[in-house]
Amino acid sequence: MTKNICKILILFTFFSCSKEDNDTTTTTNQTMYFPPLTGTTWETQSISDLKWNQNAVQPLLDYLELKHSKSFIVLVNGRIVLENYFNGHTASTNWYWASAGKTLTSTVTGIAQQENLLNINNKVSQYIGTGWTSETLAKENLITCKNLLTMTSGVDDTTDEVDPASLIYKADAGTRWAYHNVYVKLQDVVAQASGQTWGNYFNTKLRDKIGMNGNWVQIDVNSVYMSNSRSMARFGLLMLNKGKWDNNTILNETFFNEATNTSQNINLGYGYLWWLNGKSNYHLPQSQLTFPGSIIPTAPNDMFMALGKNDQKIYVIPSKKMVIIRMGDAADDVNLALSDFDETLWEKISALYK
Helix, strand or coil: CHHHCCCCCCHHCCCCCCCCCCCCCHCCCCCCCCCCCCCCCCCCCCCCCCCCHHHHHHHHHHHHHHHHHEEEEEEEEEEEEEEEEECCCCCCEEEEHHHHHHHHHHHHHHHHHHCCCCCCEEHHHHHHHCCCCCCCHHHHHEHHHHHHHCCCEEEEEEEECCCCHCCCCCCCCCCCCCCCHHHHHHHHHHHHHHHHHHHHHHHHHHCCCCCCCCEEEEECCCCEEEEHHHHHHHHHHHHHHHECCCCCECCCCCHHHHHHHCCCCCCCEEEHHHECCCCEEEEECCCCCEEEECCCCCCEEEECCECCCHHHHHEEEHHHEEEEEEECCCCCCCCCCHHHHHHHHHHHHHHEEE
């Protein structure tokens, strides 16, 4: 069975959640811009200033609208190059991040570690107590916070529930990669370690420091972030700048580097809840198959991504000083993270600057 057929079959089961610039001078030498923390002011830059292909814009926008998008933003050096809303969505409308919000949890876990509130190499039970799974104490104590960040907890991934009765042993922590909602226990870890609610700590340490709006809501077993599209773009801009917002370090660069590089030797395309492009192979949710090649071969190899159910996207491309946001309904079939939409979308995005 070919890689593409395998990928289609796997993606069909989801029910929950390059070429360099011809002229890089404009994008690489320009100063980085950060929008004010309040208000709607945000500097823009035109397609013509970037020497991009204006004729490629409308086909891209037409495709986005056809594929049930609600918003699309392109930042270069922090400035808005494209900002478009579709199907009744507006700049002030909040929308769910779905699993793209996992990267918020990763980032705030890193912030808590740099404040010496926790250590990701410590076992989860050190912070939230024993009995948070149905595993034996010896097996449960193998699960570290880092295992939750890397999807290597070893819990059975046939259910996404996170109550103790549903967290069943499948393999020793660190020996198996499997996409699972158990990562959300990191929010409990941060809450216990900080002595604050997860929401309060998140708002104080991340949201308010970069001017985001939004809040966490509980949907079934999922802790889901909702915000407007520019807030998602602000977070992408923070990560483009390796955890710094203007001259303020929000997340230290050591943790940022760990989070956005291969975090274990099973799924090379996965960091700390971030997806990584350009690796030699990768795994997908709900599968133990290894796929050769880059996750999105039509996209830049250095790109790292926050990917969520129904095609919520944050693409961060350091080599192009670029952040791209897409929010909306599922482009095609419902999926957890990656979809065939990504490859076609990137063909149309890259036509802008080729």
